[in-house]
Amino acid sequence: MTDDRPTVALFVTCLVDLFRPAVGFAAVRLLEDAGCAVTVPRGQTCCGQPAYNSGDRSDAREIARRTIPALEGHDYIVAPSGSCAAMLRHHWPDLFADEPDMRVRAEAVAAKTWELTSFLTDIRGVKGVSARYDGTATYHDSCSGLRELGIAEQPRQLLRSVAGLTLKDLGAPEECCGFGGTFAVKYPDISGRMVDDKSADIEKTGADTLLAGDLGCLMNMAGRLKRRGSKIKARHVAEVLAGMTGEVPPIGEGEGDA
Amino acid sequence: MSAQHPTTRNFVANAREALADTTLQKGLATAKLGFRDRRTAAVALLPEFETLRDEARGIKNHVLANLDLYLEEFERRVIERGGHVHWAADAAEAREIVLGICRAAGARTVTKGKSMISEEIGLNEFLEDNGIVPVETDLGEYIIQLRHEAPSHIIAPAFHVMKEQVGEAFRAAHPQFDPNRSLNEPRALVDEARTVMREKFLAADVGITGANFLIAETGSTVIVTNEGNGDLTQTLPKVHVVLASLEKAVPTLEDATTLLRLLARSATGQEFTSYTTFSTGPRRKEDLDGPEEFHVVLLDNGRSALLGTDMQEVLRCIRCGACMNHCPVFGVIGGHAYGWVYPGPIGAVLNPSLIGIEEAGHLPNASTFCGRCEAVCPMRIPLPGLMRRLRERQFEKGLAPMAARWGLPVWAFLARNPALYRLVTAPAMRLLGWLGRRRGRFSRLPGAGGWTASRDFPAPQGPSFQALWDRRGGKREAGR
Numbered sequence: 066m067t068d069d070r071p072t073v074a075l076f077v078t079c080l081v082d083l084f085r086p087a088v089g090f091a092a093v094r095l096l097e098d099a100g101c102a103v104t105v106p107r108g109q110t111c112c113g114q115p116a117y118n119s120g121d122r123s124d125a126r127e128i129a130r131r132t133i134p135a136l137e138g139h140d141y142i143v144a145p146s147g148s149c150a151a152m153l154r155h156h157w158p159d160l161f162a163d164e165p166d167m168r169v170r171a172e173a174v175a176a177k178t179w180e181l182t183s184f185l186t187d188i189r190g191v192k193g194v195s196a197r198y199d200g201t202a203t204y205h206d207s208c209s210g211l212r213e214l215g216i217a218e219q220p221r222q223l224l225r226s227v228a229g230l231t232l233k234d235l236g237a238p239e240e241c242c243g244f245g246g247t248f249a250v251k252y253p254d255i256s257g258r259m260v261d262d263k264s265a266d267i268e269k270t271g272a273d274t275l276l277a278g279d280l281g282c283l284m285n286m287a288g289r290l291k292r293r294g295s296k297i298k299a300r301h302v303a304e305v306l307a308g309m310t311g312e313v314p315p316i317g318e319g320e321g322d323a
Numbered sequence: 324m325s326a327q328h329p330t331t332r333n334f335v336a337n338a339r340e341a342l343a344d345t346t347l348q349k350g351l352a353t354a355k356l357g358f359r360d361r362r363t364a365a366v367a368l369l370p371e372f373e374t375l376r377d378e379a380r381g382i383k384n385h386v387l388a389n390l391d392l393y394l395e396e397f398e399r400r401v402i403e404r405g406g407h408v409h410w411a412a413d414a415a416e417a418r419e420i421v422l423g424i425c426r427a428a429g430a431r432t433v434t435k436g437k438s439m440i441s442e443e444i445g446l447n448e449f450l451e452d453n454g455i456v457p458v459e460t461d462l463g464e465y466i467i468q469l470r471h472e473a474p475s476h477i478i479a480p481a482f483h484v485m486k487e488q489v490g491e492a493f494r495a496a497h498p499q500f501d502p503n504r505s506l507n508e509p510r511a512l513v514d515e516a517r518t519v520m521r522e523k524f525l526a527a528d529v530g531i532t533g534a535n536f537l538i539a540e541t542g543s544t545v546i547v548t549n550e551g552n553g554d555l556t557q558t559l560p561k562v563h564v565v566l567a568s569l570e571k572a573v574p575t576l577e578d579a580t581t582l583l584r585l586l587a588r589s590a591t592g593q594e595f596t597s598y599t600t601f602s603t604g605p606r607r608k609e610d611l612d613g614p615e616e617f618h619v620v621l622l623d624n625g626r627s628a629l630l631g632t633d634m635q636e637v638l639r640c641i642r643c644g645a646c647m648n649h650c651p652v653f654g655v656i657g658g659h660a661y662g663w664v665y666p667g668p669i670g671a672v673l674n675p676s677l678i679g680i681e682e683a684g685h686l687p688n689a690s691t692f693c694g695r696c697e698a699v700c701p702m703r704i705p706l707p708g709l710m711r712r713l714r715e716r717q718f719e720k721g722l723a724p725m726a727a728r729w730g731l732p733v734w735a736f737l738a739r740n741p742a743l744y745r746l747v748t749a750p751a752m753r754l755l756g757w758l759g760r761r762r763g764r765f766s767r768l769p770g771a772g773g774w775t776a777s778r779d780f781p782a783p784q785g786p787s788f789q790a791l792w793d794r795r796g797g798k799r800e801a802g803r
Contacts, residue, residue: 077789079738081788083783111734119731120718121731122715131741240651246691250726250771250773254342257776258777287764317763319764321763322762322763
């Protein structure tokens with residue numbers, strides 16, 4: 066039997082790999098439901114953003130150089146993160162400005178790299194999912210996804226098809242949550258105030274669930290919501306879309322909360 | 324903070340102080356939203372706004388590629404019309420030139436329109452030290468002059484000052500008025516400022532303004548204001564001095580109007596400012612008013628060194644302030660925390676270029692790269708990208724913080740070696756996951772104080788995705 070499904074390399078991202086495998090499995094289910102054959106290439110670790118955004122361009126370049134061969138043999142590369150997808154899409158080619166051969170390969174990878182929800186809607190034409198989630202959620206647009214990849218409507222379109230789910234808009238949807246990768250630990254006072262303001266905005270919606278497409282932002286917001294004593298549950302949008310919220314507690318909650 | 328005494332090195336402490344200042348916080352929360360809403364509304368009314376941005380970028384790129392040509396043409400035109408052009412390599416030279424003009428005019432008081440170049444060269448302090456009284460005539464500038472402060476915003480210098488604080492400053496500075504007068508309404512404050520200012524305008528010997536644009540084909544300088552103070556500053560005294568930095572040049576009047584269409588909309592959300600004033604040389608015989616002398620001081624102060632480098636794009640800036648109005652960091656710490664003349668994203672790029680990366684190293688780092696500044700910049704300056712370049716420069720010079728210099732290369736080494744990465748991270752995550760399994764988070768964690776000071780740290784699930792994937796026999800290699 067020949068398998069003519071498009072092949073997708075799941076670039077799982079280091080945060081999902083290390084902190085929340087459930088997001089990876091949710092992404093796999095969504096991609097398979099959308100008719101893709103999913104592979105998790107072994108040569109992947111991190112997109113290199115921590116180094117790249119800290120001015121360590123050469124380490125970022127070497128990470129990309131090491132990862133490109135693992136990804137290029139697939140029809141598509143999909144990441145459950147706007148930030149990491151934007152790194153592959155916009156910044157990897159730029160890292161090889163002085164190496165024409167590698168630049169061509171990086172550009173080829175960039176051209177077929179997608180953030181998960183936009184891949185489902187824009188490439189696979191998915192109109193809705195069959196999941197159910199009983200609750201009221203607000204969706205936070207992570208900055209890289211929103212401004213580097215133009216992701217805003219795609220996750221919302223998919224979420225509107227989730228049975229039992231009501232969506233509420235944030236008051237300031239375009240405002241950064243204050244994560245910013247290493248920014249959160251380099252400037253904790255400023256980052257702390259930003260995520261506190263964001264948390265207040267989330268609470269004001271009256272939603273019981275916070276969703277987003279980037280685990281970094283989610284860990285930041287969930288961490289602050291918990292510190293504020295909030296009961297709001299934070300989850301990656303893929304968990305809800307895949308109907309897999311029963312498999313792990315929300316971000317920042319444990320067995321004790323169940 | 325002053326032009327000569329930046330506090331950029333103390334950025335972290337400055338920011339902490341700003342975060343603790345409840346009056347400032349209240350002001351910031353409302354002011355930033357006003358700016359953002361007004362810009363959004365103005366942009367929505369102009370369908371060709373995005374096209375204009377492209378055009379404006381093209382104009383400035385062309386100017387920067389031919390800057391010497393346009394500056395020389397500008398100089399020729401100014402001289403033809405009887406004006407003078409002075410070239411200042413740095414702040415000290417610019418100050419001396421201005422002082423020289425003031426002394427030649429026998430000046431005792433000078434009125435001033437709003438000028439960031441004046442802030443950059445620390446002109447007021449210098450004039451005072453030399454026995455000349457500078458009077459700021461822009462209301463915001465006047466307020467902060469009374470409070471002995473620097474501006475906290477490039478278009479709204481008193482952005483950080485509440486109405487009540489203005490009242491206090493006026494009571495202290497204007498003993499000539501009834502001490503029991505009401506200053507609760509903005510109108511009352513404006514009227515009082517106007518009354519005080521009128522006398523100053525008439526008494527001034529020299530008027531100093533900035534310039535938003537220098538038009539090469541006509542030798543004109545352009546300022547935009549909403550108070551009309553600029554006009555009175557430059558037409559009433561017998562000498563008019565224009566302070567401008569080199570990159571303000573544009574080829575033609577038409578180019579200037581293209582940029583003007585973007586400027587006010589991006590800055591205050593107005594289609595046009597209330598006053599847009601073109602000055603071309605001194606008063607001619609047939610003119611009803613105008614200065615007898617017209618001087619333009621052209622300041623370099625590090626800008627020409629950016630030409631032809633990967634930082635050149637910052638010179639497209641037209642100082643609208645949209646980047647800071649939309650910046651989430653500026654939005655919580657305000658302008659003074661940045662520690663030198665230009666705050667917000669534009670300052671994070673410009674200040675290190677003008678006063679050195681050693682001095683202003685924090686600024687390009689204190690950004691989440693959320694990208695909103697670039698999204699609203701009318702001149703399409705890639706501000707986050709330029710901040711990243713400055714971070715690269717710091718990293719190359721070994722100026723990056725310890726954690727970045729040591730921690731990141733270790734992480735990067737692991738990230739380059741997937742097998743080793745999996746070997747090292749797996750036990751650490753399993754341990755963290757096991758420790759956090761009940762609460763699902765940590766309130767404190769060794770080495771993560773920066774994170775846990777204000778938020779909990781979510782615990783990992785335990786085993787990594789890749790380990791679980793292998794356990795399930797998931798597909799690992801390409802091929803069908």
